[in-house]
Amino acid sequence: MSYQVLARKWRPRHFQELIGQEHVVRALVNALNSDRLHHALLFTGTRGVGKTTIARIFAKSLNCHKGITSAPCGICSTCREIDEGRFMDLLEVDAASRTRVEDTRELLENVQYAPARGRFKVYLIDELHMLSGHSFNALLKTLEEPPPHVQFLLATTDPQRLPATILSRCLRFNLKRLPTADIVRYLDAILEKEGIARETPALTLIARAGNGSMRDALSILDQAIAFGGGRINAKEVGDMLGTVEPQYVIELLDYLAAGDAANALHTVQLLDQKTPDYSSVLADLLTLLQRIAVLQSVPDITDNDCADPNSEAVRRLADSMAPEDIQLFYQIALIGRRDLPLSPEPKSGFEMILLRMFCFRPLEKGETISQSVTQTSSAFSVTKTASTEPALATPAAPVTVSPRSVASSCDATADWSTIVISLGLKGMAQQLALHCVLHSYEGNMLHLLLDPSHAQVHTKNGEERLRSALEAYYGKPLQLRIQVGESTATTPAYQQSRHQAERQQAATDAIHSDPNVQALCDTFNAKIKPDSITPTD
16 A cells, blocks of 8 residues: 555654644754753653654654754655664664563663664653553663663653653653644645645644644544545534534524523434534533633633634624623533433433523523523423522521511612512522512611522622622612521512412413313314413513
8 A cells, every 4th residue: 555644644854843842842952952962851741742753853863964963864864764664773662562571671681782873772662651660660770870872762641650760860841732723734734735625614623623632633634535535624524523513502502692492402403413422512512612701701812713713603602691601501511521421312411401501590680580490491391490600608507587677768678579670680699689588677787588498599709799789779888697597578589480370370271261272172172282381471
């Protein structure tokens, strides 16, 4: 077979061709130019970021016919043989397949002999962490006092597993995962040289799938070229990777922002027809939420994905969604992705994650708990709401307090439900206010009783936001005391829920008593679907 995979064909041959590891290249080039060479270099980093590539370039720099140089010629016999993997003084070892102490001793028994052709005898040991404890001991003495003609180049993806005695004898270089933008530019340059048509969004998908590894990205690119018949476009790459169009994720966020559970569920139904990897969908959702959160916090920041056609949608969502919603959705999606493999079926698990987002979404101004639940239940059959903040205060022990008369003043005697609506609160602070009753208001002290069944909504941040809103309402500084306890008074949340239930019952009675509806039932043997009845404003 004459075809050579892209990862081998386009492996960098010089330091200047390396992508994304400038901090390592700078140190090595300076060391070579000043002839300050450490006898043992350790390269760490995830797979496919250039550890062995850098080691081979360094081996050429030591043995090139030009002399020790940071710019090996690449044309002399030594450089060509190293590139082709047949230079006899470069001993490449995969420690994962040679873990026994006997293998290590056999490898090192010829260390004292001078190189056959080159200036240095170079030992390149990959996956160093796979050596056994005895093998490390066998290597230790040689690392500590190597002959002047020996250079050790060590590579590992798991430096935590290396003994401290080994680490202390090496000069360590940490290679970083490659940014998506750098991978996209490199893939684009390769395809330009290969004469292959491509779309930038397709390269972005490939780069993200590479997850910081250039080698993985090049392997996926090889697959994409074969899959697309010699061309690279976003739809075919998405089909190959099992990813979905970004528009689906954007639509889900639009419906989450609008509280439209029915259309969100419909989008999931359309999405399911493409047999997606729902864990990847959640990953895309998390990525989008992170970009929105950053944009909301620093509006003038330059988006790293500015070439992404979805950048405009990210800015639109950043303007339309509350920051606390973004943080909540991110946390739910993050935990949901962890728990998704435990669900009986991926689609149902994904729907339940969306369900949590709708249930825990902070209420909008003027929206009641019952309205929020009714909207969500139309698609998911949800029957209750819950707390929205992950950090909950430890609830105090419930107490029973008889209601006391509130100090007589215009504001103080106002109905607590009316006050809560006037405060314009959102999120946890609103939930806290909705589940309290006004126990007393004397001087600057306002005392609330919190329903024991909702003690978990009491957080320090929520209490502080509620106190600030009450100070603005009353127009003076206040001390706020919130105590978990029973009361004969009803909370605003209960009142709203009861009011909605009464409206629902009235709508149901009206439907059943409507003569036209009765005629349809009698004529066509029709049935009234109870959950389809919704009261109108």
